[in-house]
Amino acid sequence: MTQFVLIGAFSAMTRLSVKALRLYDEMDLLRPAKVDAFNGYRYYSLDQAGRAELIRRLRALDMPIEEIRQVLAASPEDVVDLLAAHRQRLRAERDRHDHMLAAITRLINGEESLMNYTVNLETLPAQIVAVVRRHTDHAGIGAAVAESFGTLVGFLTQAGRHPAGAPFLMFPDVIDADNAGHIEVCIPIESPVAATSPVQVNRLAAVTAATTTHQGRHDEIAPAYHALTAWIAEHGHEIAGPPRETYLNDPAVTAEADLLTQVAWPIR
Structure with a gap:
């Protein structure tokens, strides 16, 4: 006979x-076995304890709720794949x-300063660009950028065109841990070409x-933005458009410590 316990006892x-x-x-994710229609008390059956323990263990391993939902519904083979993917994410987070x-240690030891960025005033020239616009959250931005650049390279190859400058990324929206938004991945080209979705050609x-x-890893770029916003405010300018990041060397052949990214913020 199925035994039921109140939520407090099941919690313990x-x-x-x-x-x-x-x-x-x-x-x-884990619904009570029954709810008293009169007083709203939640009751759980003892055979739900196994599912509860699995959820508890996976949450203790920082697995997102939606992935736990997938694990609970997956076959044993798919569970292994889901766990392996989460392991890879944890490794990436550990490396980050x-x-x-290491960066904090360099600051403590005086090997770097907090604001060692030189800000310049430049005119970014008019240009024609092939663009892919994507909506993404903070966690997915790296994959979205890589996929979009792949789409652009394929488009230009098929069109018989070559890049006319360094690739760059524009941020019409603020994307952070709490907010998703759009990015625009761009490659300059010499002259207009007929666009095919999802690629647009803009001037x-x-x-x-x-x-x-x-200079350095992209996930350490935030101080560059702080340096720009401080300079813009200090010199009495106003922001006049979305910031852009131009990638000055190729990450496929450049050590992370030597990567160069120009951050530009339109002003008036």
């Missing part, structure tokens, strides 16, 4: 907080933190911009 059994159990109920720790007007150059 499974080491999942009552708050977490209510959240998993709302997300249809290792680089951050960018010349703009005056505050610029600086970041």
Whole structure:
């Protein structure tokens, strides 16, 4: 005969907080076996403890809720693939933190300064660009950029065209840990060519911009933006368009420490 316990007892059994159990109920991840229609009390069956333990363990490993949902519905073979993908993400996150720790150590030891960026005032020339516009969140931006550049290279190859300058990325929206938005991945070309979706061909007007150059890993580029915004405010300018990042050397053949990215912010 199935045994039922109230949410408090089930919480104690499974080491999942009552708050977490209510959240998993709302997300249809772990629903109570029954809910009293009169008083709203949630009851769980004892045979739900195994599912609860699996959820608890995966959350302890920082697996996102949506991926846990996939694990719960997957075949054993697919579960292995999902776990392997999460392991790779954890390794990437560990490497990112290792680089951050190394950067902090260099700052502490006086090997670098917090704001070692030189800001210049430049005119970015008018140019024709092949563009792919994508919507992405912060976690997916690297994959979106790589895929878009691949699309652009394929488009230009098929059209018999060559890049007329360094590739760059424009940010019409603010994209951070809390906000998704659009990016525009661009490759300059000499003259217009018929576009085929998802590629567009646009003409960018010349703009005056505050610029600086970041050397090193791209995930350490934020201080370059801070240097620009501080300079723009200090010199009484206003931002007049989305910032762009121009990639001055090829990451496929350049060490991470030697990567150069120009960050430019249109101003007036």
